[in-house]
Amino acid sequence: MPRWGMVIDLAKCTACQACVVACQTENNVSCVEPEQAAMGRIFAWITVLPEVKGIYPRVSMAMMPLPCQHCDSPPCIRVCPVSATGITPEGIVRQTFARCIGCRYCTNACPYTRRMFNWYKPEFPGELRQALNPDVTVRPKGVVEKCTFCHHRLMQARERAAADGRKLAEGDYVPACVEICPASAMYFGDLEDPESRVAEFARSPRAFRYLGELGTDPKVIYLAEGEWAGGKEA
């Protein structure tokens, strides 16, 4: 069985945020009004995290795309009182919108703050409503949502492969963020398959997992770029 994982090469990432926009459109992530954004209620399944290091004038900034880390031992799943979130056999951390009671315990237990809560009914003004992706549920108000590694794309890829009478090959299934990345800084594939590119990168001496010291075993693996290597677990 595959174990889906992502590799993000920080040396190649230009922090252009194309992944953020691609995710937004692919997954019907709702738009947030400026007043809401000012309150901190920004909606994004993947975000580019800035980290300022040092104090002026000796200051530098590092940027890091941060999707759900799809931990192998996710702190969010344990705490959900109604099992509205779980991990698929292939390692994707999922959310069942129809069951979630909106207690936001998972959002607080996630050390990466990668879970979003629908404070209001999601709004898609004007043309955006017509641009909704029919493959992805539009969430109701009051539930938690999160990155799914574009799980619907996996289903489609499986069906296509089955129709062609072949097994799922590398590159058949990639999430929208990986597909769009103009700098080709993101890779996606099966970590179990030793031949896959992600498995190869995962063995690189540059590879580290964000906040890996917490024992969450993320399946998003970063390749260090100078600054990020220090201080973070390799």
Place this chain on the structure above:
Amino acid sequence: MEKRLKSSSDALGADALLLQPIVATRSSFYHLALILLGFTVFAFFGWLHQLRWGLGVTGLNVPVYWGFYITNFVFFIGISHAGTLISAILRLCHAEWRRSITRAAEVITVLVLFFGVGSIIADLGRPERMFNVLKHPNFHSPLLWDVCSVSMYLLASSIYLYLPLIPDIAILRDYGDKYKRFYTFLSIGWRGTERQRRILNRAISVMAVLVIPIAISVHTVVSWVFGMTVQPMWHSTIFGPYFVVGAIFSGIASLIIAMALIRRIYFLQNYLKDIHFNHLGTLLLVFALLWFYFTFSELITTYYGHDPAHLLVFYSKLTGRYASLFWTMVVTCFIIPVSILGRRRTRTVTGTVVASLSILVGMWLERFTIVVPTLSHPRVPWSKVFYSPTWVEIGITLGFGATFIFLYMLFTKFFPIVSIWEVREGREMAMQEITERVHSYMPGPAGEHSPGPMSADPSV
């Protein structure tokens, strides 16, 4: 002229005074009830508004997903430890001075639990789905442990409130002049026979023993909601006992305030005496010291651990954004109470009430400074947004407090808030019992009761 019951004063003598709140109601009761219900209506309106639009109408944001509601949840559940725990411990220790205060304490427990549960429901994004916790329970979740232990606590403390109420309900059935059918039903055929008394006392003792571990588990589990995550300054082993101590602390404080009000409004100075306030004040003093000990231990281990993520939260409390709340908490939970309660001269009714009010403010702040600073400083360097509540959250908080006070007042209008039969029993039997008990501790005169070789005459 106020209405009085003729028949009861014949049978109960001076203790008929305890039935007076049920017999006659002054107009000030209705005025106060109206004001309190005003808050209730306002809170209900706020809740409807929140149901209509979503939790967006609160001040909550990313990453501060929990705020006033969860603070209130911990606070109310904490206060619930007033009753059952204190009353059960005093009963088991045969503390004679408990007799007139246990009822007032037990009612707090049962009523305030509803507002603890209510706070959680107010916090849910989809309250209409709350029964999913029964349909799809995940026993790994500390929140589900909460559901289990709080409902068990509600059940146990309701029984524990009801059992000692039965003989008093029978008094109301026999001497009261209203709701006869209601009291007859609730008194389940109590006639006060020797056998009935024996069974009742036995049942009360069993419940008192049962209720203590349940009460302790409740607040331990509440603390584990935070402790079981890896978030900075939540992931702490001290949280269980720390929360239990804080709970009993705020519980005693609310009991003192309730007793002072009851005594003043219903002229029960003869039942809730200064000595009760003095004793409870001493207990409160002990818990103020314990509270300081736990708070200090928690902070100093965090400081020496020097984990940057923890320190961020630590400094936000001590010197940063939450410093004013934190230091107000230290003053109201420790400095004010200890300076008042530490001296016998100021451990009066007024003194203990002032200390208790200060503690209630402080303990609410303690819960707030546990919930919010951690959430506003997550491990990922998040943009700096701060949480401040909206009118909906403030309205629901005030409404819950007011509704609790209203229900408590209502209780005093249907049941005696001081246990009549226990006070009478104390008057009849306690003296003899205590004399016997003290005799049993006393070393007898030399030579008496000295069988066995150990106590043999040394001269032999």
